[in-house]
Amino acid sequence: MNDRDLDDALIALADSTRRAILHRLSQGEARVTDVAAPFAISLNSVSKHIRMLERAGLVQRRRAGRDHFLALDPRPLEEAAAWIEAQRGEWTVRLDALDDLLRSRNQKKRRRRR
């Protein structure tokens, strides 16, 4: 995933309506109208959110006659998770190193006091 794709995925995730749509689709494929039904906003507004999710690659659309079915594509979620995990890993390593340093200093201090 390049930087631009990661930007698009994170921006697409940065909205509670879009997160609710993805949550709905995590339960299974659904018609556009069924996805839109629980929201207090217009079908047109929901459609705009869905198109943003499609552009970010988080949602795939399947046409069956008149019906449009939406499905979650978790690959951009995986990529976003991988980036966050990588950060988390480095941060934890740094904290552990700091922890070790402080512990060894304290041990030296204690030895000097004896």
Add this chain to the structure above:
Amino acid sequence: MNDRDLDDALIALADSTRRAILHRLSQGEARVTDVAAPFAISLNSVSKHIRMLERAGLVQRRRAGRDHFLALDPRPLEEAAAWIEAQRGEWTVRLDALDDLLRSRNQKKRRRRR
């Protein structure tokens, strides 16, 4: 973390310069000028990115005389990771259920063929 805070964290993460700043800070606390140095953009532009990271709670600023030190605050990263993980978990459960269904159908087919 409420929805608005999660929105802010994800929008703050949705930019490669801001991700690079966080990556730099994952190595340890740093002066604003040192954080800005590797970037080909103006100090003013980097400062805007830093302020956005501060507003999202991803960066903390410590003043020591004239020096401004920046440190990564990983808490919003943890929250964003938790949301993505929750989605991933549900999606995996759904995929596993689908997998079981297909497997049991195939087994029935095979039994019929015998």
